[in-house]
Amino acid sequence: MTYENKVIDVKNLKTYFRGYDGMIKAVDGISFFLKKGEVLSLVGESGCGKSVTVNTIMGLIKSPPATVSGEIIYNGKNLVGLKQNEFKNIRGNKISMIFQEPMSSFDPLYTIGQQINEIVKTHITSNNEESKKLIIHALKNVNIPEPEKRYNEYPHEMSGGMLQRILIAMALITNPDIIIADEPTTALDVTIQAQVLKLMKELQKQYNSSIIFITHDLGIVSEIADRVHVMYAGKIIEKASVQEIFDHPLHPYTQGLLNSRVKKEYKGRDLPFIEGYVPKPNEFPNGCRFNPRCPFKKDICTSEEPKESLINEEHSVCCWLYKEGENNENS
Amino acid sequence: MKILEAISLKKYFPIRSGVFLQVCGNVKALEKADIKIEQGQTIGVVGESGCGKSTLGKLLLKLYDPTDGKIIYTDKENNSYDITSRISKTVASKFRRDVQMIFQNPFDSLDPRMNIYDIIKEPIAANGMYKNKREMNNYIASLLTGVGLYPEYASRYPHEFSGGQRQRIAIARAMAVMPRLIVCDEPTSALDVSVQSQIINLLKHIQQENRMSLIFISHNLDVVHHMSDRIIVMYLGNIVESCASEELFNNPLHPYTKTLMSCIPAWNPKEKKLGKTITDGEPPSPINPPNGCPFHPRCPVKMDECEKVKPMAYDCGEGHSVSCHLYKK
Amino acid sequence: MNSTGKRIMKSFFRHKLGMIGLVILILMYLMVLMADFISPYNYATTSSGYVNAPPTKIHFFDESGKFRGPFIYALKKSRDPVTYMLSFTEDKSRIVPVKFFVKGDEYSFWGIWKTNIHLFGVEEPSSSAMLLLFGADRFGRDLFSRTMAGSKVSMTVGLIGTFISVVIGAIIGALSGFYGGWIDILLQRFIELLRSFPRIPLWLAFATILPPNWPSTWVYMGIVAVLSLIGWMGIARVVRGMVLSLREKDFVLAAKISGVSGYKIVIKHLIPNTLSYLIVVTTLSIPGMILGESSISFLGLGIKEPMTSWGLLLKQAQSLSALQTTPWLVIPGIFIMLAVLSFNFVGDALRDAVDPYRTVDKL
């Protein structure tokens, strides 16, 4: 892979918080990169550190009190340790973000137009005429009916799905290098979720955007992602192309997640499930963090952390069951 | 044998405003629902947020008074009572023992200031069971083991448990009075994906062992299909389709049900299916629902009469009923 | 105690100002309990020879530098030839030792035992020498003893007043929130109406109703009544808000479904879940009451002479000339400040510990 292809390159990123009882290692040494024009999906269950990862990239984690280490290389520059005012030109301009809760992403006191205008003013143009034209075009682009009217309306006058589409319009308006979407459809109904996913996919193709898409739903991953990184307890435990993940999941956790889909055929039988519960972030087990729940656990798993081993050029996994370059799939 | 039957059950929540809170409108949360629950049967309820699923569940539990309609409760001795009218204390306490609920958010449904023992003891004591302390301890321990928790957990407090464990505690509490019917309001949607299946299996086992009835509310069609014998599909306060769960998956009739099914992701990257189907628009507000068919503003096969006449429930054979003009005979 | 309790304790004890406040409050209430014993004189005894006498200095070494233990010099009076003001100088020839557990004015301790032992004082009769730690007022009464006596009123009025308001407020708020309906609407409007008046004028308005010829204990009760009459409303609002949100909580619904009676739900779920907030609200509303009593008494509508309170004591320091000539008269004010600040510190610390997300403010 050539270097120019990577729009962002994260190396050994660690984000720790000080908690009531001990250090919370929310993100504990993860490395990944995002290629130009791809959708990279970070999947994992609640609390595994997905949001903390992207919030760190966006410079939204205050440090101190948190401690951030490692490298986030964007445009040849390391974003770790960057001051808040240096971030200003990057955040919302070069890297933009779509959040889970559309309602709380807007200030209820200002109209939609005013709020998008603020972004346009700081990053693009201070000409009001031009800015309004741009915004209305952007709203049209995300299928908002009557964009001229919506421009002057307040957030509470709109439904969740509509607000989420406006958020997407806001994220796209500066023509960013990277869009980070943190569970953008989790708060939406399935029919609206389908609309929003479809819209995102179309826009992504049209603009050739690079997207980091966070979700806990593998179904959504199958619809939108090009590559998938599975996270568990602050680590990325498997990286692969979306087809590989669904066809040849390697890590026992990934396999468990895929199996826990409720399929029609299971009717009248027990559903397959993963034993136990997700560990709390201050009591991660030693060795492989999945070991208390893993059906294939070996002795070494409780003492030593598995390293990332590359199985083939589009698939790597952190698990003692696999050796570099070898695909001894368990079943 | 029947346990509960709702007959054209309706619930409007008045919207009030002004200094003396005059009624200035209604949230039409549930319109004329007919439901029958037999012993040992599981009824699934699906629909999008705000379509009235929880309202239906809470009405059946008498947590709300219905605006209109009747709920007929049949006790173990096969006596029936209309519990929406005034009922005697004995009937009320029988009903309370017979019908329980499990809530969506296990972080909200357990009192943070009580330990697990007291939480589970509450319904037992309220119903005057197990007055002897020793028996009570043994019973609570057996309930905890029954839901896959250690009896030693009884002295701990809710915040020490994960979401899945708390949901197990909530199940133990619901099971404590040995109910004949449990209303499960989205019992797995607040849980981690890897834990959801555990809870579903547990509920299914408990149901089969005790020949209990369940009303299983969820927005996830797959989960509802797995759990239920019959499925009710709701849209904007209306029951739009109801039939056996196999039938619903093999032969969905209502345009909304079809839409809902097409929105389930494929779990197969080769056939990204969400790009193909389009359903425009969003559910309208239940305060001003559209005239005629509630789904008509979004319906892909809308006809002229759909805007004016509200479709009644048409029977399409084998207990399959659909509220849509397409199936008028 | 469960671990939430432990967390609260830990977080409370970590709060420095809160701890300082707590220590001061404990000392102050010990002082209230022991007031008669600690004061060297009866708070009402006048001594014409010591009108507006300044605080007495306590010495340890005499003129020749010899250690004598604590002692004071008797005072010599002289009149300023120009202003005719009395002024006091120390009579270095008359050494009066300060002793502990001395006999003095007779009093009844807690209204039970009659005794004349005081913690400290001088053995000479007041005509020849007086120990005036905070000086004397214009009737020659010992300000220290009066401050002690005043503490009994000032420090308890807030406590009793708040207790009554919390009981009234919690019950009315809980009922209003739990049952809702017309009662709730009327109560809320009534409270809003009363709360739209500024507090102090309202206190004064109520205080003027108290008949001026009432005996002092009645006046005291009257003041408590006035303070709590207004104080319960804020508490009722907070409790109502909390009950309203708790009422819809799933765990309350779960109890209802199991057939737990309304009364038991209030006792077992609603009250325990509001209790910690209630304690915070209580602590934070005591200082308001202390100030309320002081204001009423300061303006002459509250506690009457010879009974006294800190507010009434401060009344003497009203004029500028009094502040110039007898600055020690503001000492009771310092006590008011100390008590109010301490309660606020403790309240803040409790709030931070119980309610890290500040939901009390939001309600």
Ligand SMILES: Nc1ncnc2c1ncn2[C@@H]1O[C@H](COP(=O)(O)OP(=O)(O)OP(=O)(O)O)[C@@H](O)[C@H]1O
């Ligand atoms: N500011 C913070 N201070 C302390 N701990 C934090 C902070 N932010 C996050 N955490 C902890 O870090 C862990 C990871 O949180 P994160 O929000 O990244 O999870 P997530 O994967 O996004 O989960 P979800 O699916 O619930 O959004 C959690 O256990 C969380 O409690």
Ligand SMILES: Nc1ncnc2c1ncn2[C@@H]1O[C@H](COP(=O)(O)OP(=O)(O)OP(=O)(O)O)[C@@H](O)[C@H]1O
């Ligand atoms: N106590 C209430 N007072 C007023 N309106 C209510 C009340 N409870 C529910 N509603 C309204 O009734 C409608 C149906 O709500 P309900 O909670 O039954 O939906 P739901 O199908 O359970 O949705 P969800 O999937 O979000 O839980 C909604 O529009 C809701 O806002």
Ligand code: SF4
């Ligand atoms: S490293 Fe060991 S415990 Fe961890 S997933 Fe692999 S086999 Fe299981």
Ligand code: SF4
């Ligand atoms: S009644 Fe008409 S609008 Fe409604 S679902 Fe049927 S076809 Fe569509």
Ligand SMILES: [Mg+2]
């Ligand atoms: Mg998150």
Ligand SMILES: [Mg+2]
């Ligand atoms: Mg609901």
